[in-house]
Structure formats: structure tokens, C-alpha cells
Amino acid sequence: MKVMQTAMGALSLLALTAAAQAQSTTLTIGTVNNNDMIVMQSLTGEFTKQHPDIQVNWVTLEENVLRQRVTTDIATKGGQFDIMTIGTYEVPIWSKQAWLSPLDNLGSDYDADDLLPPIKNALSTDGKLYAAPFYAESVMTMYRKDLLEKAGLKMPEKPTWDFIAQAAEKMTDKSAGVYGICLRGKPGWGENMAFLGNMAREFGSNYFDASWKPQFESEGWKKAVTLYVDLMTKYGPPGAASNGFNENLSLFGQGKCGMWMDATVAASFVTDPKQSQVPDKVGFAPAPCGTENCPNQGANWLWAWSLAIPASSQKKEAAEQFISWATSKAYIDLVAKEKGLSNVPPGTRQSLYKNADYLKAAPFAQQTIDSINNADPSASGDKPYVGLQFAAIPEFQGLGTAVGQQMAAALSGSATVDQALKAAQSQATREMTRAGYIK
Template sequence: MSRRPLFVVISALVMTLAACSGAGGSGSSSDGDSKTITALMVGNPQMEDIAKLTADSFTKETGITVKFTILPENELRDKVTQDVATQGGQYDVVTIGAYEAPIWAKNGWLHELSSYADKDSGYDSADLLQPMVKSLSGEDGKLYAAPFYGESSFLMWNKELFAAKGITMPERPTWQQVAGFAAQLNDKQAGVAGICLRGLPGWGEVFAPLTTVVNTFGGTWFEKDWTPKVNSPEFTEATKFYVDLVRQYGEAGASQAGFTECLNTFGQGKAAMWYDATSAAGTLEDASASKVAGKVGYAYAPVNKTKSSGWLWAWAWAMPKTTKQADAAWQFVSWATGKEYEKLVGEKMGWSRLPAGKRASTYDLPEYKQSATAFADITLKAIEEADPTNPGLQPRPALGVQFVGIPEFADLGTKVSQEVASAIAGKTTVEKALADGQKLAEDVAEKYRK
């Protein structure tokens, strides 16, 4: 693979995949008994890989063509929610996460997948990591989305930049230590930020890392009795800390930087640290896509008052109830989330790029263990440590580490995130942003109190 930016621009990717991508209703294709299914997925590196591998592997083996539509995270969330919630029926398989799966299962919008997996002799459901299974299951205990890759969060740091300053990163740093390191390593003259942190609006963008900071500072969106705490001293302290840190020592244009932008920034050696998803490590360790491959250290998610603070997430394949190609859709889901697909990625794309974090057997693969030595163990431990039932210092009314597992949180989190992004951009204050957020949270809480 030629050296290229870490994340291919979505429009360019879609153009290059024109032969096998695009939206449209499902149905049989015109040539014989072959079938075509439509897939809508988030534009992360692991999805880029599957779009490139499908035609020469899955389609050749099954005769099933997959038409991909690939979108950035915020756009993906809007598009998939619109299609699935309105029963639009445009897609046969979609990528959703640990937030949507149980809620949409309860709404009756998704096929349950346990029965398909049980009949699939080669699937081995028992090999799936239990934190991922639980996060993607409904109240009935059945699986409603199959994990494509799972993740927690950790702190990534540039070992060369740290060595040059004589700084040692502890295995379990505090946020105060991280802030101190960022101050020492921030070098505007060299174009190197002390740290990269998401600032892009979106409940799954800036509030993914920020809510973990709130948790470990002792804050919460809601207390057990649904008392909203968005403008509480703890929530405010955490948010001010985060906003000040990224404003003083973060990347340029932080209020518009999400996962993809920080992946590019850190991967090009333009940031000394990055706190984000464990799934980023596979791309960072790919020398064909990253300038810092072999130079990255990995530490547990920084803490303040809690023992750990990593999030828990899975990007997973789900089948909307509206699909008319359920059997063909399951064949794709089974292939995409199975053991053989991981080996295919390793052989074709590089072993560090496996969509890991979902199967126990992944961590027994000799090739993966060798290529992922720097981050495999800490990723698995971070996933196991994440506790969606008790991620902070007080009981919660709903499940979730970096989100609140209720339908209203997508709108609430997104609206508050817009205010926080404005604070990062210097257009408002944290106090004003959270005061407005408290009013929105009170409206949500009133519904649940009743």
C-alpha cells in the first residue's frame, strides 16, 4: 500500500468504490440468482478495509454483491436513524453502536441475531467477548447487532517526543499529570500540539471523551432519581478542565476536530498525546498509513477520582426489520464479524489492522499478538474494566459509560455538545453552555419522573 493520509476523504472513497457502493433499495440483481444487499456504515478505517475486501472475497464466495454507503460518524447517525426509525427500508445492513442496539431492539426495529448465529455452525457466538454481547443485546437477552469491532478508550503518547523532554508516562496517569505533560510538550513553533482531544459537536464525538472526564471528576448527567446534574460543580469542573486543556495545548481548529481529525493529527506526529478509542491503535501501528508507527506508547484512560475511566463501545452490524434479504444480510454479517474475516484482514491489510476487541480468539492469534504487542493487552483489559452500570461515583438511572442509555440522550447530548464546542471556540463560556444544558436535561428528567 502506498503512503497516504490516515483517513481517506469520504467523497473520494465513495467515488473509488463506485462499482460496489451507493444507496438504493435491496433486491435481486439482474444476473441470474445472484443477490445484492445494501450496507450503510460509518467511515472509520476498519470500514474502509471491509469495503476494499468484500468483492474479492465475500462476493466471490457467495455471489452476493454488497453496495456500500460510507458516511462520517455524525452523518451516519442521522442517516441510519432516519432510515430505521421511519421503516424506510433502504438498507439491508447498517452499522450501529452500543447506544442504539438495546433501544432499537425494544422498539422492534431490528432482527434479533441470536437465532441466526445459533444456526450458523461456523460462527462461534461463545467466542464473542461478553462486554460486547451484553452491550448489543436487548432486554430479552438476545443479540440484536453483531460486533464488528469493540473498543474502550486510552491515552496514546508519542514516545520520541516524551523522551526528548525526559518525561515518563505512568501506566495509569491522572488528568492533572496529563495536563502538565501537555504544557511541557506543546510546541506551536514546531506545529506540535501538547494533546489532541475531540471538540466536534455530537453526542458521540466531543461527549464520548468528555463524559468519561465528567465521570472521573465525580459528575453525572443524571442521578439515580433522574435529578439532572449538567450544571453541577463536578460536571462544570470537568468540562472547564477539558475546554481549558484543549484551548491551551490542543490542536488547531479543535472545535471542529473529531476522531478522524485527531487520528490524522496524531498519526502525522503533530500531537504529543491523544485520548480516544483503543481501536485507533491498529491504524497508528500501520507504517503504510502512519508516521508514528512503532513510536506510540499506550496508557490507561486518565483518572481523577475514580480507579478507571475508559468507555465501552462497539461498532456493530445490525439488520433492520425492513430488509427483504435477511438470509443474505446475515451471510454478510456472519462473514464480517467472524474469525476468518479477521485473518483475511491480517493477510491482506496487515495484522495490526484487525477489527479487534470483539472475540477472545483474536488475542490468541500469533501474528496479531506480534503486531499488536504494544496495545493488545491494554485494550482487552480496558474493555474488561469498563463498567456501564457504575462508571462514576454515584448510582445512575440508565446504562452507559460515555452516554446515557435513553432515546432522548442523542438529542440532549448533541445540543449540549454544540454549546461546549462554542466554548472551545471561545464564543461562549462553559457556565453558559451547561446552564442551557441543565434546562434541556430537566425537560428529559421530567418525563422519566412521571
């Protein structure tokens, strides 16, 4: 009898355990291997403590690989991910194709009205939010104040590329392992083309004209890419054609870059003594202009790494709970407590930039918010597409990466600038004609 009772008790325990496991939800989240996302993963225990019925499985990938994986998964309704890390390029396209679930239940205390208007608008379609921004960025110039002073120069309030070229030459000391300038070279629509598309706009050129004709052989693109290759060949680090955002972040943090024009999100890492060897030597300025007449502090870009739910997910309720937690004001407070106030995810909430303690702790905060506010991705004039460093059309992802490979070839010396731009123009014209944009 006792044996039977013991057996029945064991069975009951197993049944209860099975029931608990059945009620537990596991979210699979695809994300990029950038620093802020690594911090989010390290703090996930705080979320599961509050939501013991939800477990989190992370799939962390390099930027180009992540984009390929999530695009394939959502287009084929593969269902591999319950939450995807995507950006301002994907949201307007995928939401219109009904590939994303609207975020309509983030909780009464989420305060979506606190999101910065340019970011909220970029992640919304027909007034509905389809992705919540984890961090957002524009572009800025980060530079070594000590090296610039040693060169006898002062960073202008609105730097031009002519000044940047002069400074890069004088700041370079290859014998000491210091390169005057570090820029993205790794091919990809979100890597080197994010930078070069922005640089071309600084010289007056866009990806397409009003009739969707590609502009890669225009004067602006020729000036931009010629200067880019010249600067990086003379004053950049070796192997630059393989360097993306993370590689340049590492180089700058090691004190090997005099200047770096890139995403504003990098600022907190290059000024963090735990992650940078030059934290107190970094200055910040707007992105350079191609001409002396410098409108709106340069030609800024606008991007937000954001969390979205594919329409194919069967775990929307749990997914929204995680997204609400990871993009909330409370999460910002958690990061401030654990990592320091200057290291919170930037660029998403108005309240952060009204916080006097943050503005004091983060010397880059004002430049970040100014750059974001001065970025206008809307279509206008001879720019028929939404977007700045990208064109928000489905074809751009493949086209931008193909063109990026041509630009990397020019940087590595396996093609001339004219050859690279001619090949890019040919590829783009063929693709835009095939897709029906060019009649």
C-alpha cells in the first residue's frame, strides 16, 4: 500500500511538472551582435524573474547574417523567430505586406507618446506601431581631441570633408599604429553602403532620381567614393574593406583612429573607461558636409534597431510582454543602475533627453539628439523614396549589397572607382528595370 501511495505521489509530481512545462512559453529572439544587445541578453534574467512562465532563447548573429536570416524566415513564413531585431528599412515594407503584427498591447505604463517622433513615425504604418525601438541613431563625427590639438587644428562647428581630409593627414602616425580616419568598408547595404549612401548625399547625390534612374555615375557619387578611397588608402587602417561598425568600434576604442564618422550609438562605448582606452580624449561633431554650405548639420541618417513580432508567431502575447520590457523607461533605468547612466540605449525616448543627469553624464547626448532631429527620411524633390542611407523598397536589400561589393572592390584596389561606379550603375539599372520602376 505504501509503495502504491509513493508511486502515485511520484506520478502526481510528474503530472504537475508536465503541466507547468506545458504552460511555459519559450520565445526565440533573433538579434544582432552589437554591444547594446549583448547587454540586453545579460539582463534577461530580470525579465524572466518577473515572468517565470516565459523563457528566452537568443539567436545572436553578425549584422549581414541576421538581415539575411530574418528576411528569409519572414518571407517564407518559416516561424523560426518569435521576435526579430529589424530596423527602419524593414518596418514600412514588411508591415504593408502584413508580415508583422502591430504592437497594440504594450501595456498601460509603456508610454508610447514618449518615443521620439522621428523614430516612432519611422516604425509606424497608418498610425500603428509595428516595431518598438531598442536604440536609435543618426551619424556623427567622433574624433581624438588630443591628436587634433597636436596637429594644430580645431574641429569646426560644422566640419566639411575638406577639413576632414586635412585633419586625417596630420593625425596619421602609422609608426605608432594611429590612423587618421576609420570608416566602414565591409560590403553590405547596412554596412559600407549605409555610410557611402550618406556620404554621397553630402555631395548632393541620392540613390535614384525622381524617375527611379540610379545615380551612381553622378558627380556627387564620384566625388564621394573617390575621396573615400583616397582617404582610406592613405590614412586608414590596413584591411579596411573588411571593417564594419563593430571592427571600427574596436579600433577606435584601442586608440588607433584619429576620426571615425559613424552611428551615434557608438559614443557611449568609446567614452566608457571599461571599454575604451581613450574615454576622456573623445570629441563629438556633426557629420561632415560636402560643401561649405552645410545645411542641417550635415546629411544625417536615421536608424532604429527595433523589436518586432512576425505575423507567423503563435506567441504574440508573450512576445509583446518581452518587447514592452526591453524598450521601456524601466529598462533604461535598469541599465543605468547596472551599467551606468551614460550607457543606456540612446535615441528612443524624449524623457531621456530631458533628464539633466543624463545630459551631464553623456557628453555626446546633445549631438545625438540634434542629429536625429535633423534627419528627415521622407520622400521629397528628386528623392522618390522614403529613407536616407537606404531606399525603402524591397529591391534595395539585394541591390544595396551588390553595389556594396563593388565599393569594397574599389577600396581594396581590385577595381578603380570609375569601374566600380559603372558596374554599380549597370547592376542597379538592370534591377530597377526588371522590377518595373524604370519604364
